[in-house]
Amino acid sequence: xxxxxxxxxxxxxxxxxxxxxxxxxxxxxxxxxxxxxxxxxxxxxxxxxxxxxxxxxxxxxxxxxxxxxxxxxxxxxxxxxxxxxxxxxxxxxxxxxxxxxxxxxxxxxxxxxxxxxxxxxxxxxxxxxxxxxxxxxxxxxxxxxxxxxxxxxxxxxxxxxxxxxxxxxxxxxxxxxxxxxxxxxxxxxxxxxxxxxxxxxxxxxxxxxxxxxxxxxxxxxxxxxxxxxxxxxxxxxxxxxxxxxxxxxxxxxxxxxxxxxxxxxxxxxxxxxxxxxxxxxxxxxxxxxxxxxxxxxxxxxxxxxxxxxxxxxxxxxxxxxxxxxxxxxxxxx
Numbered sequence: 395x396x397x398x399x400x401x402x403x404x405x406x407x408x409x410x411x412x413x414x415x416x417x418x419x420x421x422x423x424x425x426x427x428x429x430x431x432x433x434x435x436x437x438x439x440x441x442x443x444x445x446x447x448x449x450x451x452x453x454x455x456x457x458x459x460x461x462x463x464x465x466x467x468x469x470x471x472x473x474x475x476x477x478x479x480x481x482x483x484x485x486x487x488x489x490x491x492x493x494x495x496x497x498x499x500x501x502x503x504x505x506x507x508x509x510x511x512x513x514x515x516x517x518x519x520x521x522x523x524x525x526x527x528x529x530x531x532x533x534x535x536x537x538x539x540x541x542x543x544x545x546x547x548x549x550x551x552x553x554x555x556x557x558x559x560x561x562x563x564x565x566x567x568x569x570x571x572x573x574x575x576x577x578x579x580x581x582x583x584x585x586x587x588x589x590x591x592x593x594x595x596x597x598x599x600x601x602x603x604x605x606x607x608x609x610x611x612x613x614x615x616x617x618x619x620x621x622x623x624x625x626x627x628x629x630x631x632x633x634x635x636x637x638x639x640x641x642x643x644x645x646x647x648x649x650x651x652x653x654x655x656x657x658x659x660x661x662x663x664x665x666x667x668x669x670x671x672x673x674x675x676x677x678x679x680x681x682x683x684x685x686x687x688x689x690x691x692x693x694x695x696x697x698x699x700x701x702x703x704x705x706x707x708x709x710x711x712x713x714x715x716x717x718x719x720x721x722x723x724x725x726x727x
Contacts, residue, residue: 448489451509451544451578456493459507459569465495468561469505469550472498478681480659482652482699488514488622489580494682501684503552505562508620509573510545514580519621520545528556535559536619541570544578547620587697589650591625593725598631601724608636614645627651637720644717645703648725653694655681670715673722677704677711693718695726 452458456475466473476494485491490510497503512520519525520540525547528535535555538547548566550558593601599611614630627650635642649655659666659676668675668691676692678701689704691714702718704710 448487448581449511449577449579450486450489451491451511451573451576453576454486454491456491456507458572459491459493459509460495460565462495464565464568465505465562468565469497469503469552469558470554470561471503473503473505474498476504476682479679479683480655480662480681482649482655482658482681484627484649484651484654487581487585487651488627489578490514496684497552503550503554503558505551506547506549507569508545508547508549509569509578510620510622511578511580512540512543512545514622515545516621516623516625524621525619528559537563537566538620539566539570542574542577544570544573544576545620546570546573549619585651587651587695588624589627589648589698592627592629592648592650592698595629595631595633598721598724599633601727602633602635602720605724605727607720607724610634614647633721635717635720637717642713642717644721646718646721647701647703649699649701651697652699653697655699656692656694659692668711668715670712670719673715673719675715675718691715691718693722695722698725700725 462473462475473495474497476496488510490508493507495505523538525536525538532551533553533555534549534551535558536547536549537559538545540546546566546569548559548562548569550562552558595611595613599609602609611631611633614632618626618628628648630645630647633644633646635644656674656676659678660674663676666676666678668677673693678690678692680690691702691704691711693700693702700718700722702714702721704714
């Protein structure tokens with residue numbers, strides 16, 4: 395996703411004219427001509443710069459980020475590219491790309507590469523070297539570095555992640571060298587309509603309660619890497635909702651700028667459409683399904699995406715749609 399910075403320059407030229415009267419008779423004084431007051435001077439036009447499109451790292455092409463054969467050697471097992479089931483375009487506006495791979499024989503090992511322009515990331519995230527460690531509560535290790543104007547992060551998730559991430563250090567350096575050819579940059583200015591940051595679970599519960607729907611909420615999963623300017627762009631919440639005299643527990647995943655995911659699903663499968671009052675939702679699998687292919691109900695405020703994790707009941711579509719509508723209404727208020 396490549397762009398140029400358009401600029402227009404308008405040059406205004408003022409024409410000066412002089413008239414000299416010459417006769418064969420005795421010379422008379424030549425008076426300067428009087429400008430025609432009816433002619434208005436030409437105004438200088440100032441060009442209004444248009445929006446500068448983002449420039450995406452590696453043109454958003456994961457095959458240009460990392461060779462699967464090289465990754466398989468580092469992970470010491472056969473890996474394959476993890477194709478998303480539907481797309482959102484949110485990464486592109488941030489000027490970056492996120493790529494995933496999964497072990498081929500059994501989905502037990504995962505690798506992720508992030509490539510984003512430094513300008514899109516929280517400076518404290520980079521300066522604190524937050525993405526160079528192994529997690530204490532899950533088998534995931536991350537290494538990262540800044541290469542020119544691009545931040546690259548590499549993650550290994552498996553029962554041998556600490557060993558595998560060391561084998562991936564040469565890959566990180568190779569990715570960084572290639573990244574210099576792209577000079578990525580995020581969408582200039584603010585991203586219209588994006589949550590910045592994504593609302594906290596506590597804020598969602600408070601908004602629901604203020605709207606007459608008693609609720610409590612807790613974080614369902616930790617803040618994901620990397621961390622962006624303006625705060626987290628994704629969040630998971632487990633929300634206890636009392637609606638129509640019944641108690642419900644809803645697990646939702648919020649992603650800023652990912653509202654196009656709804657259209658992506660409906661384009662692939664028009665039968666996934668669910669109409670509820672004035673809203674359109676879609677049933678879908680997880681974007682990156684693993685085991686069991688959990689069902690989701692997707693909704694959007696037009697820009698941002700909310701995914702409701704369904705409980706698998708075949709006759710629960712109307713109930714799930716009512717819950718998702720209630721949550722979206724709270725987020726919009």
